[in-house]
Amino acid sequence: MKVLALSSSRVDNGGFLEHAVSLVQDFIEYNALNIAFIPFASVQRDYEAYGAMVKEAFASTPYIIHTATPGTANAVIEKADVINGWWRQYLQAAARHLPLRSV
Numbered sequence: 001m002k003v004l005a006l007s008s009s010r011v012d013n014g015g016f017l018e019h020a021v022s023l024v025q026d027f028i029e030y031n032a033l034n035i036a037f038i039p040f041a042s043v044q045r046d047y048e049a050y051g052a053m054v055k056e057a058f059a060s061t062p063y064i065i066h067t068a069t070p071g072t073a074n075a076v077i078e079k080a081d082v083i084n085g086w087w088r089q090y091l092q093a094a095a096r097h098l099p100l101r102s103v
Helices: 020-028 047-057 073-078 088-097
Strands: 003-005 034-037 064-067 082-084 100-102
Parallel strands (some): 003 100
16 A cells, blocks of 8 residues: 655645646556545535535546545545545554655
8 A cells, every 4th residue: 555645735826736636646657546535634615615626626637536525434435446635543544554655
C-alpha cells in the first residue's frame, strides 16, 4: 500500500487542487478509476459540496470520484480502488506501518 499525503488544496495563486491532479495521476499511475474521497476535514462546507469541488478539479481525468459521507463511508470505501482525502486518524495509523511520501 502507498500513501500520498497532500497538505494543501491550493498552491500560490493556483486553483483548487490544480497542483494535485498531475501528482495523483503520477502516483496511482492511471490504474485506478474509482476514488473514494473522504471530506471529513472540511469545516467550511458540507461533505457533498466539498466532494463536488474535488469532482470538478478531477473532471479532466478518467477517475470517478465517490464522496464518502458518514452514512455512506463504508460502502464508498469498499468499492474504491483508491482512498483519497485528509483523514488524520487513518494517516497517523498508516504512518506507523507504511512508508509515507508527503508532497
